[in-house]
Amino acid sequence: MDNFITNLEKYAELVVKIGVNLTKGQDLMIESPMECLELTRLIVKKAYEAGANFVQVNWQDDVITRSRLESAHEDALDYYPKWHTDMLERFVENGGALLNIKVPDPDLYAGIDASIISRASKAMATARSKYQKYVRTSTFSWCLIKAPTVAWASKVYADLPEDERVDAMWDVIFRFNRVYENDPVSAWRVHIEQLKRVRKVLNEKQYAALQYRAEGTDLLVELPEGHIWLGGDKANASGIRFVANMPTEEVFTMPKRTGVHGTVASTKPLNVNGALVDNFSFRFEDGKVVEYKAEVGYEHLARLLEMDEGARYLGEVALVPYDSPISNMNRIFYNTGIDENASCHLALGSCYPINIEDGASLSNEELKARGGNTSLIHVDFMIGTADLEIDGVLQDGTLEPIFRKGNWALAF
8 A cells, every 4th residue: 555655646746747747826727536536635735836826626426427418408418508618718818737637437328319418518519619729729738647437447457356456457557657667757758758759750751641551441641731740748838848648659740631531440449428439430532531330339420420510520640659558558448548549540520730830820710721620529549550551651752661560660
């Protein structure tokens, strides 16, 4: 137990110093499941030690979250409180930082009609569109982290006795966040520098397109002029560096909205608003999904693609080697924030404007004219395999290997 508490304290310090990189005088908002009380208390303590002015904790509970969709009256499904979005926007505009312990139950909405989930999700996304633009343009520091809950641990470690599952989950969370290192903060800084070297090489290449080949996948993804590869950390509007997702192993950029052609197959299950979708594929023409299949959760996938006009286009392309720390654990975590860092992935929906030169200052119309996509959604899905091959298409049409057998073919 002593070692666990020591590691928990190291984790709390890590997410404050590296994740949101809290500075003296900032406010911090924490969104946390009630099961994560012990970790949340330590994060609050570390935040005040780092100079926070005020820490606000918003508690969450899956039973309460589900009860709304089970029991709320019909009109409530299309409602999201303006006072809440106003609070989030003011919080950002006043320089606050957000830390979200994001661990939804993968089966949270099992048995609930997809149309009900979709309506509630669309109402929230519509109401929070201004706030989401702050997120996607890195106006402020925000970070998503993970911590075990009984429901999540039981899904991931169903092969273990019940009393071992949460401990097993803590072990992997500590491992892929480098908490077992003597100095996790320094270890993360070394990791971030490595990702910076990767994105530097890719930014110098300025590929015109990426060509993907694997079982079920034959896809060309064009990249817009002036695209920017990011990875590791990023700067907010005040120049403060933060890590948006812990763990992170990816480098990512913006695909050209109308430049995606061919087919792509998923390689891991996807949690869509509390419902699982699995063994799915897409066919793209001129950037748009024109055909799709799913063996599990087809109706939830259909509702996702119907969210708005931009939901059928891609907003992100991300590269992660198959031989990476999370992938080598050989386990599906049913949590996009983890699974996406074990696999190359794409994202349906909105792009991150910061993935193109001067993108943060562009209107939606200007962004679209530069090749970016806008949507109420941003949903990553995993496509990485041990046999994935990716070629970079240079501006003169020359092909050069980027990935072979699922791993980097470039030198960094």
